[in-house]
Amino acid sequence: MASPQSTQFAVAVHVLTYLAGAGAGPGAQPGRLVGATELAASTQVTAVHVRRVLAPLREAGLLTSTPGAHGGWRLLVDPADIRLDTVWRL
Template sequence: MPSSKNTQFAVAVHVLTYLAGQVERGPVSSDELSASTNVNPVHVRRVLGPLREAGLVCSRPGVHGGWELATPAEEITLARVWRLLQGADPVLGLHGPNPDCPVGRGVQRSLAAIDGAVAEAVAAELERSTVQDILAREVQGACSVPGQA
């Protein structure tokens, strides 16, 4: 199965879900988020930057500082997170063909149109879930014992 080279969306959902589960505890350090996501703390902070700019998370400096949700988990749709991180980047990984090649230009236009439709379909599906939904599934799954119904 092919894997995405851009993991920012998955890391963002992981971090937001983790923070949603820690609301009562207070700020969570980048190092703790890094350990949970199994990625470098710098990558975690890069992912958190756009989320902070959008008002989904906030950070506090200092010894007892860290990251917290700034928006309730039930108000954060996965579509909003995806759009923040995806931006105008193509979903299909389009390339720049030779501008002198009529086939390349035609293929590029066709794929760009399909890419727009795919992006809208992805956003529509992600609009159906919130960070709170993911947290509820994660907590529910954590309580189940494999092999038991």
């Protein structure tokens, strides 16, 4: 069975990748806010778990979140500047 830390790391990497792609491609909206429910469905975990995993990334300045019905998450940095060892430590 996977440890909670490795599961959190996998969810964090998945969500960061998802957010990086949310503003890419034809018809995409750069900097689009992605809700925790959408991220949870993508990772097959609860929205509460997504928020807990992403809180340290927000505190480190990698992400921002906007609360409320029309809120969500988005990247603040270029995805190429995010290192996996940094995500692991956070």
